[in-house]
Amino acid sequence: DDWAERGAAVHVQREADANGKVQVKTIKKGVKDFTFGRVLGEGSFSTVVAATDRQTLREYAIKILDKRHIIKEKKVKYVNIEKNTLNRLGDHPGIVRLYYTFQDERSLYFVLDLAPNGELFSVLKKLGSMNAECTQYYCAQLLDAVDYMHNHGVIHRDLKPENILLDENMRIKVTDFGTAKLLELRPAVNVSSDGSSHNVPVEDERVNSFVGTAEYVSPELLTDKAAGKSSDIWAFGCILYQLLCGKPPFKASNEYQIFQKIIKLEYSFPAGFPAVARDLVSKLLVTEPRRRLTIEQIKSHPFFGDLVFGPELWSRKAPRLA
């Protein structure tokens, strides 16, 4: 029952009492502190609603989960994964941030960054496909966010355009960590020159259990029931392909046929697919996970030209959608 208590964010209020003495109160945020607005999205276990903090007038997206339904459908584990993962990934511009969690009798509440421009999926659907400039812009941010996740011991396992949201400046925010894998962190062996050390994720952890969405599932998940960081790289390759030509590389009328195509690496490039992107995708959609490009190699691939991967990625003006 203390589910929302551990690690719950609190609001700190300082006010002077009648004698001028400053009192510091910590107040937990709760349902009463927000004005709930329009529905942003609905999933099988949750509804995301826009909400405004009554005190600060700041807007958030609040994910509301039905406790009874979650318990009945045995999804408690996934709700905890999502909360723990978001708490670990608290500080990256390309990842939805979790500000508060609380609950009432009926529901659990996750107070998240609001991404007012919705899903990259919807933008792509409206546009049909994207030009190379837009694809480069969104994929560079996605890669930077995935790099951060992996460095913090998180494998997303369900990357797809539906889980990439867009903020008010058309910069991406990756969401939906309910099926993520948290790797155990071990202390770094080498201590930095400034004397500090940090935790690094344990490498090569393999994961057992099927997750994800058919079109973006990696072959190793289908053949070995194992997914690692390179499974996210596979999904990244599928997304890059999809942005450029409007549909994912492995598509069929049912999941079984999609899986067959993935295992056989049965996909092709439509006419007009840029050669440099073709070269990159063909080095990402590689059956053997260890032979896929690493994030560092992707960053220096000619597809990204002289683009600088760093904080400026998150201050650049978004290209006009085309």
Ligand code: ADE
């Ligand atoms: N839909 C799901 N999550 C969302 C969020 N954080 N912002 C906007 N729309 C969403």
